[in-house]
Amino acid sequence: MSVTIHVPGVLRQYCDDALEFSLPASSLRDALGQIERRYPALYRCVCHETGAVRRHVNLFVNESDMRTLDDLDTALQPGDVVMVLPAVSGG
């Protein structure tokens, strides 16, 4: 009943160098809450202190950007893959 969290290389230092890890979660919000407890430094890179996902970080559920789904209320199914991807921008 778990989902997989895929972590980009630049953030793996904050989750014991794991490429990905699994956790049981029924929604994105639930998943982020568990990430906050398990890897608080990783969580802080993804969300700022108000709980919102940082502007230049995208969360994909399988192949869909959460912003095109139900945002943090997006439901997760067993086997889903949540990808954390930095939006490549700037100069």
Add this chain to the structure above:
Amino acid sequence: MPDRVILAIGTKKGLFVAEAAKSRRGFALRGPFGSGVAVYSTLIDTRSTPRLYASSCNAFFGMKVLVSTDLGKKFKETKSAPEFPKDDGRALANIWSLEPGGGKKDLLCGVEPAALFRSGDGGDSWEMVPGISNHEHARKWNPGNGGLCMHTIVRDGHRVHLGISTGGHYLSEDGGQTFRASNNGVGAGFAPDPYPEFGQCVHKIAGHKDAPGRLYMQNHGGWADWTGPGGPRPDIGVLRSDDHGQTWRSIAKGLPSDFGFPIVVHPHDADTVYVLPLEPMTRTCPGGAPAVWRSEDGGGSWKKLSHGLPRRESFFTVLRDAMDIDDLKSPALYFGTTTGQVWMGRDGGEEWSCLFDSLPPIHCVKVAVV
């Protein structure tokens, strides 16, 4: 016996550290540290074994504080960075100032949106200082061009002076418990009231350990030609206080422009102060000819220091934390430009030479002899 001169250079693309012997010949450069992330503030903490701190302001993943215990050969992140309480509603956007606090491992940190944080363990944990961060004015401050930043922290015994852009000068006389706006004589050019209670665009404040009541301020000048309500506001850009920041008066007469960002005091003489005037509209050196200006009488008169600097076609911008002075017997000034040059002015700025000419855009330069 301190014998190494260390420069901490914060840039748009990370932190650089330069090191030289006391002769200051041949600075060796290390870096960049922080993998391409902007550094807006550095601190060389010499209270015990030297530590270098730097803010790493990652637009993607948030703010970090970097620390080095080997004079900047390697850095690691502290265990945490400042963050607002969850129910506060504000989110940290930048770290603008890092300064030593009262205790041996205490640090103070000014951030954007303007607020103050304190660490008692060398940056591993942080707490917000409510006296200023939740001040009744805090939600009324407005961002300047650089953001709503708390960029200056000056400690003087039980007094704490803060510079906020745009908020003005705030003073605590109880060790940082409570603060009040203290802007009597500090002008604003962008408000109908030329001398508001708060809301000034203070650029930098500097003091001197041997003259505790004396403060110098580089304020947002350049309003001599203003023709709107309230009339012209000449010379509001460079100011001095002799009563712990209770009142301020202009010392800008004699400068080519009262606009600028940094202001630096000579380490051995509280009457000697340095500014780097810029044209207010372009924020570059007047006429494309960079110069530091020095007063040796507390702002009564000014002398241009440009020997060795380019004489034309050099439109430097030097930001608020990008000029500093070492404390050797004959001190050298240093400044960094947004076009990536680091200049050193020996003998208190009498003779300038370029140390590095192609770094990324420079936000801050700090120096210490360790």
